Amino acid sequence: MNRSNSGANLPTLRSHNAALVLDLLRVAGECGISRLELAERTGLTPQAVSKITARLRAEGLATDAGHRASTGGKPRTVLRLVPDAGYAVGMHLDRDELTVVLVDLAGAVAASRTAPLDFGAPADEVVAVAAYAVAAVRDGGAQSVDLPVLGVGVAVPGPLDHRGGVLHRVTGFPQWDGYPLRDALAARTGLPVVVDKDTNAAALGLALRAAGAGDFAYLHLGTGLGAGLVLGGGLYRGARTGAGEFGHQTVQLDGPVCSCGGRGCIEALCLAAVARGDVAEAARVLGTGAANLVGLLDIDRVMLGGRTVAADPDAYVRGVRAVIDERARLGGIDAPVPVTAAGGGDRPVAEGAAQLVLAPLFGRVAGADVEGADGGAVLVP
Amino acid sequence: MNRSNSGANLPTLRSHNAALVLDLLRVAGECGISRLELAERTGLTPQAVSKITARLRAEGLATDAGHRASTGGKPRTVLRLVPDAGYAVGMHLDRDELTVVLVDLAGAVAASRTAPLDFGAPADEVVAVAAYAVAAVRDGGAQSVDLPVLGVGVAVPGPLDHRGGVLHRVTGFPQWDGYPLRDALAARTGLPVVVDKDTNAAALGLALRAAGAGDFAYLHLGTGLGAGLVLGGGLYRGARTGAGEFGHQTVQLDGPVCSCGGRGCIEALCLAAVARGDVAEAARVLGTGAANLVGLLDIDRVMLGGRTVAADPDAYVRGVRAVIDERARLGGIDAPVPVTAAGGGDRPVAEGAAQLVLAPLFGRVAGADVEGADGGAVLVP
DNA sequence: CCACTTAAGCAACGCTGTTGCCAAAGTGCA
DNA sequence: TGCACTTTGGCAACAGCGTTGCTTAAGTGG
Numbered sequence: 001m002n003r004s005n006s007g008a009n010l011p012t013l014r015s016h017n018a019a020l021v022l023d024l025l026r027v028a029g030e031c032g033i034s035r036l037e038l039a040e041r042t043g044l045t046p047q048a049v050s051k052i053t054a055r056l057r058a059e060g061l062a063t064d065a066g067h068r069a070s071t072g073g074k075p076r077t078v079l080r081l082v083p084d085a086g087y088a089v090g091m092h093l094d095r096d097e098l099t100v101v102l103v104d105l106a107g108a109v110a111a112s113r114t115a116p117l118d119f120g121a122p123a124d125e126v127v128a129v130a131a132y133a134v135a136a137v138r139d140g141g142a143q144s145v146d147l148p149v150l151g152v153g154v155a156v157p158g159p160l161d162h163r164g165g166v167l168h169r170v171t172g173f174p175q176w177d178g179y180p181l182r183d184a185l186a187a188r189t190g191l192p193v194v195v196d197k198d199t200n201a202a203a204l205g206l207a208l209r210a211a212g213a214g215d216f217a218y219l220h221l222g223t224g225l226g227a228g229l230v231l232g233g234g235l236y237r238g239a240r241t242g243a244g245e246f247g248h249q250t251v252q253l254d255g256p257v258c259s260c261g262g263r264g265c266i267e268a269l270c271l272a273a274v275a276r277g278d279v280a281e282a283a284r285v286l287g288t289g290a291a292n293l294v295g296l297l298d299i300d301r302v303m304l305g306g307r308t309v310a311a312d313p314d315a316y317v318r319g320v321r322a323v324i325d326e327r328a329r330l331g332g333i334d335a336p337v338p339v340t341a342a343g344g345g346d347r348p349v350a351e352g353a354a355q356l357v358l359a360p361l362f363g364r365v366a367g368a369d370v371e372g373a374d375g376g377a378v379l380v381p
Numbered sequence: 382m383n384r385s386n387s388g389a390n391l392p393t394l395r396s397h398n399a400a401l402v403l404d405l406l407r408v409a410g411e412c413g414i415s416r417l418e419l420a421e422r423t424g425l426t427p428q429a430v431s432k433i434t435a436r437l438r439a440e441g442l443a444t445d446a447g448h449r450a451s452t453g454g455k456p457r458t459v460l461r462l463v464p465d466a467g468y469a470v471g472m473h474l475d476r477d478e479l480t481v482v483l484v485d486l487a488g489a490v491a492a493s494r495t496a497p498l499d500f501g502a503p504a505d506e507v508v509a510v511a512a513y514a515v516a517a518v519r520d521g522g523a524q525s526v527d528l529p530v531l532g533v534g535v536a537v538p539g540p541l542d543h544r545g546g547v548l549h550r551v552t553g554f555p556q557w558d559g560y561p562l563r564d565a566l567a568a569r570t571g572l573p574v575v576v577d578k579d580t581n582a583a584a585l586g587l588a589l590r591a592a593g594a595g596d597f598a599y600l601h602l603g604t605g606l607g608a609g610l611v612l613g614g615g616l617y618r619g620a621r622t623g624a625g626e627f628g629h630q631t632v633q634l635d636g637p638v639c640s641c642g643g644r645g646c647i648e649a650l651c652l653a654a655v656a657r658g659d660v661a662e663a664a665r666v667l668g669t670g671a672a673n674l675v676g677l678l679d680i681d682r683v684m685l686g687g688r689t690v691a692a693d694p695d696a697y698v699r700g701v702r703a704v705i706d707e708r709a710r711l712g713g714i715d716a717p718v719p720v721t722a723a724g725g726g727d728r729p730v731a732e733g734a735a736q737l738v739l740a741p742l743f744g745r746v747a748g749a750d751v752e753g754a755d756g757g758a759v760l761v762p
Numbered sequence: 763c764c765a766c767t768t769a770a771g772c773a774a775c776g777c778t779g780t781t782g783c784c785a786a787a788g789t790g791c792a
Numbered sequence: 793t794g795c796a797c798t799t800t801g802g803c804a805a806c807a808g809c810g811t812t813g814c815t816t817a818a819g820t821g822g
Contacts, residue, residue, distance in 0.1 A: 007423035008397050009810050010778055013389050017779090020388060035801075042388035048779050050801060073799025074787045169713050215620050227677070231617065238679025239596050245676035248712075250669050253633045253650075261711035269634075288631050295626035296608070296674070298619025330642035331629075332550050390779050391809055398810090416770075429810050431770060454768025455818045 017044065019363030021052050025062055025081040026106060026208075026362055032065040032080035053079055061085045061105075081105055086361070089134050089152040089191070090354025092198065093126070095119045095223060099350040100133040102140075102149075105358065107208065109351065110147075111140040120172075123179045130154075131188035151192035152185065153356030155201035155349050157224070162241035165195040194356040196237075198349045199244050203228025204235045204359060205352025206303055206342060214300035217293050218342065219246065219286065221316070222306035225267040231297065234364060251288050279312055283319020290320050291327045294337050305342035313341035398425065400744030402433050406443055406462040407487060407589075407743055413446040415457035434460055442466050442486075462486055467742070470515050470533040470572070471735025473579065474507070476500045476604060480731040481514040483521075483530075486739065488589065490732065491528075492521040501553075504560045511535075512569035532573035533566065534737030536582035536730050538605070543622035546576040575737040577618075579730050580625050584609025585616045585740060586733025587684055587723060595681035598674050599723065600627065600667065602697075603687035606648040612678065615745060632669050660693055664700020671701050672708040675718050686723035694722035 008016075020042050024033055035053060039046040056062040057079075065080040083106035092099040098117040102110045113133055119126065134152055160167045165182020186193040196204075203218040207230040218228040227246035229236040237243050247267030248260050255264025256272070266289040273282035290302050302320065309316045321339040328336035342348055389397075401423050405414055416434060420427045437443040438460075446461040464487035473480040479498040483491045494514055500507065515533055541548045546563020567574040577585075584599040588611040599609040608627035610617040618624050628648030629641050636645025637653070647670040654663035671683050683701065690697045702720040709717035723729055 007401060007425035007429075007810095008389075008394050009425070009429075010394075010776085011810095013391075013394050013778065013809085016389050036799095044388035044390070045780060046801075047781080048388075048390070051779075054802090070788050071799075072789055072797080074801080076800065229678075231612065236612065236678075239681050240679055242679035243677065245679070248676060248708075249673040250632055251634055253636075253645075253666070253669060255634075262708060264634075285634070288634060292630045292673075293677070295629060296624065296677075297610075297617075298621055298623035298626070300620050327629075327643060388779095391807085392779095394778085394809065417768095426811060427770075428812080432810075435771095451819050452768075453766085453820055455770080457769065 016363065017042070017048070017052055018056065019361060021049065022056065022061065022081070023362035023364065025056075025079060028080065029106065030080065032078035034068060034076035034078055036076060038079075059085075083108060085148070086358075087147050087149045088354040088357035089137060089149060090201075090350045090352065090356075091130060091134070091152060091154045092201075092350040092353055093117070093119065093130065093154060093156045094198070094349075095157060098130065098133060099347070100130075100137045101347075101350045101354060102137045102147075103351060103354040103358070105361075107205075107351070107355070107358070111137050112350075113137050113140070120175075123175055123181075124184070127181070127184045127188060130185060134185075134189050134191070149191060150361075151194065151357040152189060153201065153353035154181065154185065154193060154195045155198040155353040155356075156181070156195060157198050159242055160195060160197065162194075162196050162200075162237055165193060167195075192357070196353070196356055197226070197228070197241070197244065199226040199228035200235055200237065201228075201350075201352035201356060202305060202342070202348045203230050203352065204355050204364075205348050206230075207233075207235065208355050208359065208362075208364065215297070216299050216301035216303055217290070217297070218303045218305060219290060220306040221270065221286065221304070221308040225270060225286075227293070229297070229299075231299070235359075246289060246293070249289055249292070251285065251292070274308055279315045280319055282308075283316045284323060286316065287320035287323030290339070291324045294324060295327070295331075300337060302337060302339045303342045304339065305348060309341060310343075313343070317341050397744065398423070398429070399433055399437065400742060402430065403437065403442065403462070404743035404745065406437075406460060409461065410487065411461065413459035413461035415449060415459055417457060419460075440466075464489060466529070467739075468528050468530045469735040469738035470518060470530060471582075471731045471733065471737075472511060472515070472533060472535045473582075473731040473734055474498070474500065474511065474535060474537045475579070475730075476538060479511065479514060480728070481511075481518045482728075482731045482735060483518045483528075484732060484735040484739070486742075488586075488732070488736070488739070492518045493731075494518050494521070501556075504556055504562075505565070508562070508565045508569060511566060515566075515570050515572070530572060531742075532575065532738040533570060534582065534734035535562065535566065535574060535576045536579040536734040536737075537562070537576060538579050540623055541576060541578065543575075543577050543581075543618055546574060548576075573738070577734070577737055578607070578609070578622070578625065580607040580609035581616055581618060582609075582731075582733035582737060583686060583723070583729045584611050584733065585736050585745075586729050587611075588614075588616065589736050589740065589743075589745065596678070597680050597682035597684055598671070598678070599684045599686060600671060601687040602651065602667065602685070602689040606651060606667075608674070610678070610680075612680070616740075627670060627674070630670055630673070632666065632673070655689060660696045661700055663689075664697045665704060667697065668701035668704030671720070672705045675705060676708070676712075681718060683718060683720045684723045685720065686729060690722060691724075694724070698722050 021038055024038055024041055035049045036046055039049045053062055061082055062079050063082050065078045067075040067077055083104040086105045087102055090101045099114045101112040104110055113136055159169050166180050167176045182193045182195045199220045206218055215231050220226050225247035227244040248262055248265045250264045251266050252264030257263055258265035258268035269285045270282045304316050317339050325336045402419055405419055405422055416430045417427055420430045434443055442463055443460050444463050446459045449457040449459055464485040467486045468483055471482045480495045482493040485491055494517055540550055547561050548557045563574045563576045580601045587599055596612050601607050606628035608625040610625055629643055629646045631645045632647050633645030638644055639646035639649035647666055650666045651663045685697050698720050706717045
C-alpha cells in the first residue's frame with residue numbers, strides 16, 4: 001500500500017498475477033490445484049490462467065500433478081508447485097543460540113543446524129560464524145549439487161531498521177548498535193540478505209502456514225516479550241520497523257518500575273509472575289494485553305509462542321483465553337477470538353526468517369525489498 | 382491488500398494509474414502539478430502520464446492551470462483537478478445532532494447543515510430526517526443546477542458492519558441493532574451510501590487533508606473515547622470493522638469498574654477525571670493509552686479531537702505529549718512522535734464521512750465498496 | 763537571428779489479458 | 793460399439809495498456 005512511486009505498468013501486472021497464482025499453488029500444496037480453480041480464486045479468465053501457468057511451467061516453478069475425477073467432461077489437470085525450484089536460508093540469531101534452516105519453496109525444511117552462540121562477541125565474529133553456518137546448511141542439503149538459494153533471511157532480537165538491515169539499541173549488546181548486519185552478511189555469503197525482528201519473522205512464518213487465518217497477533221514470551229502483527233494479510237512493521245513493541249505497553253498506571261524505566265509494563269509484570277512461579281497470573285497479565293490488542297485491531301486470532309510459553313502452553317492458552325472470552329462476553333460478542341499455541345518452541349522463528357526471502361515471490365509482505373549482494377536477484381523476472 | 386479475487390487485468394491497471402494521478406492532482410490543490418512531476422512521483426513515463434491526463438481532461442476531471450516558469454526550455458504546463466466535476470455528501474449522525482455537508486472533489490465544503498437529532502427515535506424516522514437533510518444540502522449547493530453527487534458517506538457512533546452498512550450493539554440505542562442503515566438510506570436518496578464509524582471517518586478525512594503525514598492515530602474524546610487508525614497509508618478497519626476500540630483498553634489491572642463491565646478502562650479513568658475537573662489527569666491517562674499505541678504500531682503522529690478535547694486542546698496536547706516524550710526518552714528514541722489537536726470540534730467527522738465516498742476515486746482506502754442504490758456508479762469507468 | 767534546451771504529442775511497438783473458436787478427453791445412453 | 797453431450801484447455805485474432813523513437817512547440821541566451 002505504498003503511496004509513492006507506485007505506478008503500475010505491464011511488467012508490474014504480469015509479476016503481480018504470477019505471484020498470485022504461485023501463492024495459490026503454494027497454499028494448495030501436495031494435492032495441487034486446477035486451472036479453473038485458479039481462475040475462480042483470482043478472478044482472472046481461464047485463458048489468462050493458462051498463459052500464466054504455461055510461463056510458470058516453462059520456468060520450472062510449476063508442473064502437472066495428475067488429474068481430478070471427471071464431472072461429466074474432460075477431467076481437470078492438476079498443477080502443483082515444484083518445491084525444489086528454489087530455496088531460502090532462514091537464520092535465528094538469538095542471544096545464546098544460532099539456528100539455521102534451509103527451506104524449499106513450499107516451506108519444507110531440507111536441512112537445519114543449531115549451535116551455541118555468544119551474541120555478545122564482536123559483531124564481525126558473529127557474522128563470520130553465521131556465514132559459516134549458511135555455507136554448511138547449503139552443503140548439507142544435497143550432496144555436491146548446487147541448490148538455487150535465493151537469499152538469507154535473518155531474525156534478530158530487538159529493534160532494527162528493516163529496510164537498511166541495520167540494528168539499533170539492542171539492549172545489553174551495544175556493539176551491535178548501528179552495525180550494518182545485512183550488508184556484512186551479504187558480502188560474506190554472496191547472497192541477498194533480509195533482516196527483521198524475531199517476532200516479525202515468526203508471525204510471517206505462521207501467516208504463510210495457516211492460510212486463510214486472517215489477521216492475527218503472535219505474542220512471543222521468552223527472555224523478553226514482543227509481538228508480531230499480521231494485518232490485512234501482510235506483516236505490519238510500522239513506519240520505522242518498530243511495530244510490535246508489546247512488552248512495554250502499560251497495563252498498570254503507576255505500577256512497578258520496569259527495566260525500560262517505565263511503570264506497569266506487561267513484560268515486567270508478566271516476567272515477575274513467571275519468576276515467582278505464578279503462571280496463572282502471568283497468563284492473566286498477558287491476556288489483558290492480548291485483549292487490548294484484539295479490541296484495538298479487531299484481529300481474528302491470537303497465537304502464543306516462545307520458550308516460556310513452550311514450558312507450559314496449556315496454562316498460558318487457558319489464561320489468555322479466559323481474559324479474552326470475558327471481555328468478549330461483556331462486549332456482547334458471540335464468537336470470541338480463538339487463542340492457540342504456536343508450538344515448536346523457537347523453531348518457527350528460523351523458518352519464518354526464511355519466509356522473509358520467499359514471501360515476496362508469492363506477493364506477500366508489502367514493502368519488503370530483498371537487496372544486498374546483487375540488486376534484486378528475484379526468480380520471476 | 383485483499384488476498385482473494387485480486388487478479389489484475391488491463392482495466393484494473395488503467396483505473397489504478399488514473400486514481401494515482403487523480404490523487405496527486407488533488408493533493409497539489411490550487412497550485413496544480415505538471416506532467417513531468419506526475420511522472421516522477423508515480424514512476425510512470427512522461428508519455429504514459431500524458432495519455433492518462435488526456436483521458437482525465439476529456440472526462441472533465443482535470444484541466445490546464447497556466448504554466449510554470451521556464452528553466453531554459455519550454456515551460457511546463459500545470460494541470461489541476463476540476464473540483465466541481467463531482468460532489469459527495471458527508472453525514473455525521475451523532476447522539477443528539479445531525480451534521481450534513483456537501484463537499485467537492487477537492488474536499489471543499491460547498492454547503493452544510495446542522496440540526497438537532499434524537500438518535501433514540503425509531504430508526505425509520507431518523508432515516509427520513511437524514512434523507513431530507515441530504516436533499517436540502519443538495520439543493521442549497523447551487524441554485525437549480527443538478528450537481529453530480531456521487532454518494533453519501535455516513536458516520537455513526539459505535540460498532541457496525543462497514544461492508545453491509547448494518548449497525549450492531551449501539552450502546553443505549555437497541556432499536557438500531559441490526560438495522561440496515563445503508564440500504565434504507567440508499568433507497569430513500571437514490572444514491573450509493575457508505576457507512577462507517579465516526580472515528581474512522583474523521584481519521585480518513587484527516588489522512589487526506591494532511592498529505593504525507595504517514596501513519597497516525599486519531600483519538601476522539603467526546604461522550605465516549607474511540608480511535609481511528611491510518612496504517613500503511615490507508616484506513617485500518619480490522620476484520621469485522623471493529624478496529625479502534627480504544628476506550629476499553631485496560632491500563633489499570635483491577636482498576637475501577639467501567640460501564641462496559643471491565644476494569645481499568647481508559648475511557649472510564651479518563652472521563653472520571655474529566656468529570657471531577659482534573660484535565661491533567663485525564664490527559665495523562667489518555668497519553669498512556671496513546672503511548673501504548675505509538676509503541677505497538679510505530680505510527681508517525683497522534684491527533685486528538687472530539688468535544689471534550691476541543692474544550693481545552695492545549696491541556697490535552699501538552700499532557701499526552703508529556704507521556705509520549707517521556708516514554709520515547711526512556712526508549713532512547715531521538716525524535717518523539719508529534720501530538721497535535723485536530724481542531725474544528727465535530728466538523729472533521731462530517732467532512733471525513735464525505736471522503737468515504739470520494740477516497741476510492743483516488744485509490745485510497747482498501748476494500749471500501751461503494752454500493753447501494755445502483756451497483757458501482759463510480760466516476761472513472 | 764540562431765543555437766540550444768525543455769516539454770509534449772504522434773506513430774509504431776511489445777506485451778498484457780480477453781474473446782471466439784476448435785481439438786481433446788472424458789461420461790452416459792442407445 | 794457408437795454417438796451425443798459435457799467439460800477442459802490450447803490456438804489465433806484482438807483491444808488496450810505503457811514504452812520507445814522521433815517530431816513539433818515554445819521558451820532562453822549569446
